[in-house]
Amino acid sequence: MIDDYPIFMSYSVSSLDFVCEENQGYKYLLKSTTTTLVFGSYIYGYLCIELRRVSPYKYYYYLGTTVEQTVNEHIYGRVAAVTVTMTDACNRAEPYEDSSFIMLVKDGAPYSTLGEASCTGLLANYGSVTVKDYTGATSCTGSSVVGCSDRTRQQFTYASCATSMVFSSGGLFMCMRATTYGDYIYLSLWNNDTTVDDSSTFRFTCMAISYGGGNAFLTVHPRYCKDASQTATSVPTPGIIMEFSSQTETCEQIVDGATYVMYIVIILIFGPLIIFGILVLGYCCKKKGCPCSKTSTWCKKKGDNSSRVTSSYSERQDSVTNTVFKMKSLPPLWIKHKRPFGPIVEANMIKPLPKVESLYSNTKGARLMSSKSRKGSLGSLFSFNYKT
Structure with a gap:
């Protein structure tokens, strides 16, 4: 709703209240909330506008209704019994002249500099x-x-x-x-x-x-x-x-002079530094390769021995006889590892093979295992592969 829009419909009416009757894109058809007595008839006032946004604090619009000669205003008046459409009230020739815009500014914005623009043409x-x-x-x-x-x-x-x-x-x-x-x-x-x-x-x-x-x-x-x-x-x-x-x-x-001096200062101070940096970067690339390339040594962290490792496994001899524990290098934290974490234990058979001993001792048939455990025994001692 628009309150107290300055429209001089008659000597007794200097403003009207409007509501939005119809909208198509940027165009709005506004209708007065009350009728006005003009030349002996009670009529509604219609106003067509094309509204554009500049910022949250500022809009402008064009009047799409021609001047009514009887009241010398941009208004389309019809008695209450007549139905008015946007085609009827938006009767001003298009395209509208760019010069004929009207400003709308949010209350208080000009006093806080939120609606201001450059005074182009009068600088x-x-x-x-x-x-x-x-x-x-x-x-x-x-x-x-x-x-x-x-x-x-x-x-x-x-x-x-x-x-x-x-x-x-x-x-x-x-x-x-x-x-x-x-x-x-x-x-x-x-x-x-x-x-x-x-x-x-x-x-x-x-x-x-x-x-x-x-x-x-x-x-x-x-x-x-x-x-x-x-x-x-x-x-x-x-x-x-x-x-x-x-x-x-x-x-x-004034502005261009200051800007010119600023550009000269920037060029004199930062120009040699930029050129020097480019030369240093070129020299280092030649010696060590470009940063983080496959042949570069720049991205190797301190203490990183990955360049000396020929396998993705790091090996150490464990105290368990005949067994080698192999720990696969951990993947980066951001990559999901499909394998469960833990050592991979593989048999490492030492040559010659160890002597296979009986599960029974040499003492008169005395058993080292209970009868229950003997039922599931394999009869010889081997080292096995297992994963955790």
């Missing part, structure tokens, strides 16, 4: 600013503007200009979004005044900017840029015409 300081009304008949001189103290803000110092010709009491504007359309740069600005009255001061204004002879020529329209009818030298009412001259400094020169 300079000017010692003289001339202001004229939209007809060019009334003018005011002696003002100045600073755009380089902060590249996202414009600070105007007004001389004796009439209130209706400045659109701000404090003169501080924050840049919200810039786009180029045709021969002009269109820049949306947020007025940093604590309060605005929407008659002489406005929260949003839009500038159309061009250059010539070292000066900046621009027009300013309240709320949003007035489609293609606003250029750098012409603007509909209640817009104003401005000219910035006596340029004292450009922000690009």
Whole structure:
């Protein structure tokens, strides 16, 4: 739902509340929550917008509804009995001019710099600013503007200009979004005044900017840029015409100069170090092979004797006669070992073979084993293979 959207449907209605009636992609059809008495009929107001996201704090949209001549507003009005579709209300020719965008900024974002953008087209300081009304008949001189103290803000110092010709009491504007359309740069600005009255001061204004002879020529329209009818030298009412001259400094020169010095310092300091490192790496690769290659000795850990082992088994002679214990080298921890862990015991028959002795002693038939154990005996002593 949208509350208090500024739509002048009649002398008694200056804003409407809207709900979303239909949505198709970026397009939204909005319908007023109440009817309005216009020329003796109660009608609903419909508004088509195309909404785009810039950041979590900032959006912009285009009005997809043409201006209704009877009220001079972007509104589509119909009596309650008439069904209105998106095709009916979205009657503005497409594609929309890039210059005709309207900003939406999250409450509080401009004051915390979350919605600001570079003031493209006005990155300079000017010692003289001339202001004229939209007809060019009334003018005011002696003002100045600073755009380089902060590249996202414009600070105007007004001389004796009439209130209706400045659109701000404090003169501080924050840049919200810039786009180029045709021969002009269109820049949306947020007025940093604590309060605005929407008659002489406005929260949003839009500038159309061009250059010539070292000066900046621009027009300013309240709320949003007035489609293609606003250029750098012409603007509909209640817009104003401005000219910035006596340029004292450009922000690009300051930034580019600092950047150039920084690049020189980086090259002088780190350039020789990088070249030296490459030479050392090349020498070491030649002597020891490239790091971690098959022929390299770089990756051998201290005490690693794997290069001297010809078998995957390490052997040791155990105290058990005729038996050799062989321990297979352990695999890395991250590889599943399919075999149970433990030694592999294999028979190692010593030549000549040992004498086979009877399980019985030579003493008058006395048995060394019980009758139960004798039943399962094999009759001779061997060493066997087993695995644990």
